[in-house]
Amino acid sequence: MFIKLFKYSIRDVARSKWLLLYGLFFLLLTEFLIWFSSDTSRAVVSLLNVIIIIIPLVSIIFGTIYTYNSREFVELLLSQPISRKSLYHSIYLGLTIPLVMAYLIGIAIPLIIQTDIDISILLIILVSGIALTFIFVGIAFTMALSFDDKVKGMGFSFIIWLSLSLIYDASILLLIWLLGDYPLESALIIVSSANPIDLSRIMVMLKFDVAALMGYTGAIFQRFFGGLTGIIYSISVLLIWIVALYFIGRIKFNRKNF
Amino acid sequence: MIKIDKLEKKYGKVTALESVSFDVQSGKIVAIAGPNGSGKSTLVKIILGLVRMDNGEIYINDEKLNSHFQYRKQVGYLPQIGRYPENLTVKEVISMIKDIGGGEETFEAELIDEFELQEHLNKEVRTLSGGTKQKLGIILAFMFKKDLLILDEPTSGLDPISAGKLKKLIKERNSEGSTVLLISHIMSEVEELADEIIYFLNGQISFREKVRKLIEKTAGINLENSIAIFLNKGVSY
């Protein structure tokens, strides 16, 4: 039953012009950076810097709008002999997979075809992009299910995006500034990695800026950023985020009064 | 057919249904009426599984409902405002429900004919007018023969001719054995279609009576008038 539903759900989302625009945006951005940058690795860093802001923003906004708009669709389907679980799966995946596809078509494929991109860099691009899509669609879903009022839900979604992409880092900087005399290393790693956007950013850093990171005296930073530890840790935490949001969404969806 | 026992539902602090119990016999058309916010939509949504009940029990065909979903194979539902996946075409929506609904005998062809939907089949849902969307809803609800039909304001948004066709369809299905729960506040429609009326006020059943009997009893000129007279007297059973 899930497959049947998923088919229709994905067909619905895939035809949205916003999705097309989203894919096109990435395509243009990637092409622009490929053509106008003399230095591929810095171009990829710039690309990733844009990605880790845009993906959460689009995922959360598109996700929230879509979830609200699909309210009646859900009602229609729930009056059919369908379990809530399979409906949840079809909506969640029907939303994330087209977004991920747009991302892959817009970014990954041009990079693979047109540049001699390093496999580990490509992996970071794929992992962070896909993970961020899943996480922020998950957040959007949870918000849209938590608030019946569309404006409220949209507002909260946007605030969450703003917090995680901007206010969070501003607070960290403030913290460092205020408590600079204390040993903050482990705390900073934990706090930063609690935020999926920062996690993706850290993965980029681990790949491109290890030389600079090694300049910091702390042993914990050295160990974290030095070997594979950082990457493995980042990927695990991203996975935890995805799984946690998946279950939160599922429980919310299951209890929801439509 | 349906048996409801001490059904309760609160939204936060607001009570939507308070200890509601009733049953509906097979083959009847029962109207559920009452002012806005009286709990009739909640009731229907609980029966459909759209809303989770707090307390109470519901039996359909003697089978207790507990978060399983197979029973909905026996239920056809026409929502008040049907909104459908916007980017799918009418055809796709119909075939999706056909796919999922899983009955053998379908009446979609006749229904498309009857409600003149052919020209809209390849249009995407978001381009449809309200009335056309409602027609699409009718096709989805009546595509299969169902034991139970739950119709929420079925004629709203329809032109008089289509509304007439729909009423005819309801009667037809009823005569073929479907039980119908009709939510409506168009009393003429209730009078025309329903055997019985269950009237909700503030989340409770205010009264339940055979339509004919109510009019007789209150000597009203029509059902609307009778209900007014009845409620003013405040007679209770």
Next chain:
Amino acid sequence: MILKLINIIFCLCLINSVELIAGIIYVNPKDNSGIQTAVDKAKDGDTIIINKGVYKQNSIVIKRNLTVIGKGEAIIDGSIADGSIIYVESTKVHIKGLFFKNVKRTAIKDNAAIRLNNSEGSVIENNKILNGFFGIYLARCNDFKIFGNKIYGYSKTESSSGNGIHLFRCTTAVIKDNYIENHRDGIYLEFVSKANIMQNHSLLNLRYGLHFMFSDGCDYERNKFERNGAGVAVMYSKNVNMRNNQFHNNWGSSAYGLLLKDIRDGEIINNKFDNNTVGVYMEGSNRLDFKRNDFIKNGWALKIMGNCVDNHFNQNNFISNTFEVATNSKQSYSYFDNNYWSGYTGYDINRDGIGDVPYSPVTLFSVVSSNNPEALILLHSFFIQILEVAEKVFPSLTPETLKDKKPLMKRIND
């Protein structure tokens, strides 16, 4: 048995006769008297050939101008006693092709595999040194050459280790084609002048690959420095020229490709600094000329402190560095012109290859993170990028005078 004995006697006679004719003395591992005896026996200008084998000997003192050559794998193992393996206290000594092993580590004496005091015109060539505390140690020597030696150390901490090649109060030296790893400093020069250091490969040294202290008028060229605490440190010296060297992968909290401290007047040309935590770090350094160097993928390409004056940076490539230039001052007394910066986003309307907008390579974040190193964890943060834009519009923390007024649009290729 008797036959064998006769044979040996015959051989010894033969050696003696050869020695008398050509001034060559052979030493075999089975000679109980050892190398010292041969050395004592030799006259000025003689050659001592040490045959293949293991010699457990120490503190061999050479007081005449001899040539000592190892034939085959002649291993001298110094582990039996404290002290250096060979002391040279004479001029024109040539030591070639020997394999030195295991020099005692002490906190009191600078023991070495080969130690030269007050020597002139000596040559140390193609030796191999394994686990020498110091490898080759020269004090008060002039006009000597150190060629093609391979020096491997087992250093664990800076305080318990010695230098690969150590020069103290020497003049006019050529140090060429040596391979040095895992010492405190690969090559150390203190009060040395006119040293020419070429084509050496120095790696994995705990402190510096090459270290100048109070050493003036030295050149080093075409050397390779990898994964040292810092590639090269030049301190309290003047007129040191550095050309065509490579500085790779010097990572760590105080790791630099090149560390310049209190030096003046020198050229730094055509070097390549890549993947270092800091490419070049300079403080109190004046009148240096940086030209056509490549700074690639360093954490910081250049850290230049406020007390550096009158340095010139021209035609260098700064490519893919996390930070291009960092400084601790709001003023800059050095000059940047015609460099290529991969971080430059300006335009060139008249197509003369020079960007129309000056470029400030010091970012706000490099200032912030040098005051609060932990802030590095916010690298590439959206929030930081917004601050950078604000800083570009209203500079408040970055030095306004540190600017490349003629940034190049394309990198310089040699």
